[in-house]
Amino acid sequence: MFKPFQIASVTVLLLVSIVSISAESIWGKNYFPNTELTTHEGKVVNFFEDLIKDKIVAINFIYTSCPDVCPLETAQLTRVQKIMGDRVGNDVHFYSISIDPEHDTPEVLAEYRQRFGAKWTFLTGDKQQVIGLRRKLGLYVEGADSGANKNNHNVSMIIGNQKTGRWMTRSPFENPHVLADQLGNWLNGWVSKQVGDDYDNAPELRPLTLGEPLFRTRCASCHSVDGIEDEDDIGPDLLGVTQRREKHWLIKWLRSPDKMIANKDPIALALLKKYNNLPMPNLRLNEQEVIELITFMDELHDPNAAPISSLVSKLKVYRQSAVVKSSVNVDVVAVMNAWGRQAHPKATTNAGFMTLINVSDKTVQLRAASSPDFELVEFHEMKMVDGMMQMNELTALKIASGDQLKFASGGKHLMLKHRKRSLQDGDQTNITLEFASGATQTISLNIIKDH
Secondary structure, eight states: OOOHHHHHHHHHHHHHHHHHHHHTOTTSTTTSOOOEEEETTSOEEEIIIIIITTOEEEEEEEOTTOSSHHHHHHHHHHHHHHHHGGGBTTTEEEEEEESOTTTOOHHHHHHHHHHHTOOSEEEEEOHHHHHHHHHHTTOOOTTTTSGGGGGOOSOOEEEEETTTTEEEEEOTTOOHHHHHHIIIIITTTSOSOOOOOOGGGOOOOOOOOSHHHHHHHTGGGTOOOSSOOOTTOSSOOOTTHHHHSOHHHHHHHHHOHHHHHHTTOHHHHHHHHHTTTOOOOOOOOOHHHHHHHHHHHHTTOOTTOOHHHHHHHHHHHHHHSHHHHHHOOOOSSEEEEEEEEOOOTTOOOEEEEEEEEOOSSSOEEEEEEEETTEEEEEEEEEEEETTEEEEEEESOEEEOTTOEEEEOTTSEEEEEEEESSOOOTTOEEEEEEEETTSOEEEEEEEEESOO
């Protein structure tokens, strides 16, 4: 039989053993490096002691010049931030650490953070130490910081509770409500009582088209689809987008938004300025994915939307804003669906089609056009006269404020005469439009084999 002092000694020994085991946990300071980092405010901090010790955290690695995954992931975290509210920064902490410290200075990170409306901490540091930190967290891809592999960091987020040792990697395309629940409840040990229906009452899952998961994992990070836009939204609401935007413009936009911005597409520039200079990321979608996505979005359209009037009213607001007037050289008209068919190899003429929208407050007059790939560009119209189809040349075309001018097969079109080079499927040819005001605007026609 143990005597009282022996029982006390055993108890103390057990307590010491437990403390010792806790202190030597592989998920403690002996595992995590205490990497020195600098916040977006210029404050020097240590990774373990200052950022994660005894905390529930979400950590991701980004670089601000990333064209695709990083903006989506940051946008996703802003949605989680909205869901979790004041808990972010109190009992749950977000950290975004740059993998490109040479470019991502504290000032650059602060500006990036502000554009997204993020309220968590962004950090930079020594490149090799950051790589070591990523390796420890299991988020390092060999060769990911150079060349074509720089974008190969799709799984760049980890969430965890340092105190309990619960950690798991997450996809940047995780549902924000699921992520918020994992951070706020699962990692927190379910301190809040969970109320919900039993799984026995769960409805049978319906089959999904390819477009729906694409929409949920790509578009929903930045866009709502309820017809309502909040002041701090980082992208336009997409309800009725297939009614407001012409199909071929949407296809181009979803395939290569960065190219459309670089080419100064007026709608793309207006959206860029409207939403705090946050560019639409290139989602790297193939043609089939784009068609599936547009088909799904078409099912979400608003039957009461007025395609042209809605577009014109929005663009007028964008153009009248001080920031657009001061920093963007806006084109005369908005251009959508500019294309031409691939002509027969022996043909010397071709036709061009597009839709021009006058988003200004005054009537504009289109008087001429030219192209470096054709000796002559004329405006023509096909019309039925006395039961016969005739083609007439047009010398000037007026577009009233808020109206559109459509060049389409079987109607008005650009007649491209005496080509100077062969144009194949996938090529582009530039067309310079001349207006009565003296202004000019250069657009690109995409050459398409079949339409």
